[in-house]
Amino acid sequence: MDNETKPSAAARRQFLADTARMACGVGLLGLGVGLYAQHAKALPPAAIRPPGALPEAGFSAACIRCGMCVRDCPFDILHLAKPEEPMSTGTPYFVARQLPCEMCEDIPCVKACPTGALDHSLKDINKSKMGLAVLVDHETCLNFLGLRCDICYRVCPVIDKAITLDPQSNARTGKHTLFIPTVHSDHCTGCGKCEKACPTEVASIKVLPLYMAKGQLSSHYRLGWVEKEKAGGSLVAPEVEHKYNMPEGMQYEHGKGLSGSSGAVPPAPTPAAPVALPKALQGSKL
Amino acid sequence: MNAILKTSPPRPGAEAVAAKGWLAAHKWLILRRCSQLGILLLFLVGPWFSLWIVKGNLNFSYTLNFLPLADPYVILQSLAARQVPEKMALTGAAIVLLLYLLVGGRAYCSWVCPVNLLTDFAYWLRVRLGLKGSAHISRPTRYWVLGMTLVAAAVSGSIAWEMINPVSMLHRGLLFSIGLAWAVLLAVFLFDLFVMRHGWCGHLCPVGAFYSLIGKFSLTRIKLPARAACNDCMDCFAVCPEPQVIRPALKAIAGTPPVILEANCTNCGRCIDVCSKDVFAFGTRFNTTVAPVTGLAQAAPK
Incomplete structure (x- = not known):
């Protein structure tokens, strides 16, 4: 019996040692893979996922890196990430500044996806949220500088909904209007046409991943005017009328501006108003 | 020995x-090379000549807009990462599973996998150059690596192994763009050539380990x-x-x-x-x- 148990004890020791060695080696490899995968979850901002892509955490679990979406994209805008790129190897993306999404109505890339990493419940390309356009640089945007560039507004496939031009007075000239391109997140699909078309050397409007581009109000915030509309009337009873603390003899009405009841004060905002105002103040005895 | x-x-x-x-003494070797290169060529005529017989890659392919084939191992990792794929991928995986239950699990390794061309070449060169000696890792290590990839998928919630998997890297690289994947494959080649006889395919590759498990029951x-x-x-x-x-x-x-x-x-x-x-x-x-x-x-x- 002893002769039989002795070698088996040695074999057991050997087995345990081998097992420990393997477990350690493989564990180290696993740690490396895990950390690498964790890093890759932070998608670089210039890489935009195809339409219908699940949020990044789900996407890296569902995408099997087959490239079917790349093949079925009729405009060849999609790439599969190479190992050296700082994202999950083999996953699809596009760079808006190079080639933006053409927003095909039949969404062939989503149809091609065998796993649902591109969500098959997306039927209307206008509902896709690949990212969100952000006018990142107010200093270089030509419209902000007072020009009528308007290119981002014109090329937008969801024109007048995703990007509107909101007039503001040009404080620099004092007599012109700035047409500020304003992105509306509920309509912007993140296709990137605006970024591609932006004529500045480096795009002033860029499509960013939603998690970077979108702010969020705290959940306890209530917008008074929205609540008022919802309730069909003021939530504060009785509604306090706002009073402007104006100099005697002057009135201000929202939307109409200053006016003097006696007619002695010229209507604002004329250039003469600042001169007239001190005169009126003298009588107010503040 | x-x-x-x-x-x-x-x-x-x-x-x-x-x-x-x-010829008779090389019959199966020749057939095998034809199979490996033929399958690769079927994939390559798409991007090369816009002749789309097969789309996709070895992780999932769609042949003649009719036959879905998916790698059950990558689907398993997706499941481990708590994502249930759509029917198309599951169907493809089931077909592939049945196929290899018929032809032998690791027939994938010797008849399909493009890395086999590389590691066979490394082994041929190793013999030609008379390189003796080999590092020792036990053969079952691959099952540990296989287990590790599934744990990594579960813990990281992503198909983590696909980040560095040389098998899909090579195939994807040839069909799409290779990038720095060549460096990973060179490492596998040199490892097999200088460090360890049949090192990658015979000891470490979890894809091979997975197909070995199918091979336990294959016909x-x-x-x-x-x-x-x-x-x-x-x-x-x-x-x-x-x-x-x-x-x-x-x-x-x-x-x-x-x-x-x-x-x-x-x-x-x-x-x-x-x-x-x-x-x-x-x-x-x-x-x-x-x-x-x-x-x-x-x-x-x-």
Whole structure:
């Protein structure tokens, strides 16, 4: 019996040692893979996922890196990430500044996806949220500088909904209007046409991943005017009328501006108003 | 075993070439290379000539807009990362699973996988250059790596292994753009050439380990209908990428029937080629009767 148990004890020791060695080696490899995968979850901002892509955490679990979406994209805008790129190897993306999404109505890339990493419940390309356009640089945007560039507004496939031009007075000239391109997140699909078309050397409007581009109000915030509309009337009873603390003899009405009841004060905002105002103040005895 | 190898002819298979002729002694090797390159070519004519017979890659492909094929291993990792794929991918994985249950699990490794071309070349060069010695990692390490990839998928919630998997990296690289994947593949090649004999495919690759598990139950097998005719030339051991699978069936260890049931056998058929005595043949795992050979060692005890 002893002769039989002795070698088996040695074999057991050997087995345990081998097992420990393997477990350690493989564990180290696993740690490396895990950390690498964790890093890759932070998608670089210039890489935009195809339409219908699940949020990044789900996407890296569902995408099997087959490239079917790349093949079925009729405009060849999609790439599969190479190992050296700082994202999950083999996953699809596009760079808006190079080639933006053409927003095909039949969404062939989503149809091609065998796993649902591109969500098959997306039927209307206008509902896709690949990212969100952000006018990142107010200093270089030509419209902000007072020009009528308007290119981002014109090329937008969801024109007048995703990007509107909101007039503001040009404080620099004092007599012109700035047409500020304003992105509306509920309509912007993140296709990137605006970024591609932006004529500045480096795009002033860029499509960013939603998690970077979108702010969020705290959940306890209530917008008074929205609540008022919802309730069909003021939530504060009785509604306090706002009073402007104006100099005697002057009135201000929202939307109409200053006016003097006696007619002695010229209507604002004329250039003469600042001169007239001190005169009126003298009588107010503040 | 090294001592035996030294006394055997310098090129394994020389006897078989003499006995059967060059073509017959390379039949399965040639067919296998045709299969590997043919499958690769089917994928490549798409991007090269816009001839879309097959779309996708080895992780998922769609043939003639009709046949979905998916790698069950990558689907398993997706499931481990808590994502249930759509029907298309699941169907594809089921078809592939059934296919390899028929043709032998690791037939994937020897008949399909593009990395096999690379590692076979490394082994050929290793023999040609007379490189002796090899680091030792036990063969079951691959199952640990397989387990690790599934744990990594579960913990990281992503198909983590696909980040560095040389198998899909090579195939994807050839079809899409290779990037720095060539460096990873060069590392695999050099590892097999200088560090370890059959290192990647035979010891580490979790894809191979996964297909080995399928191979445990697969139908197509290497049989040894004439194992009694073996003249111990050891050529089959010299060419086999998993030589440990041969001995039990060839030498009837512990009453093993004359069929290689070991999961790691890749069904490459190289042993059939190099055997001058035609000991080996393709067959099924069933019906394992031995052809009677007169005047030679007895078969396994009943």
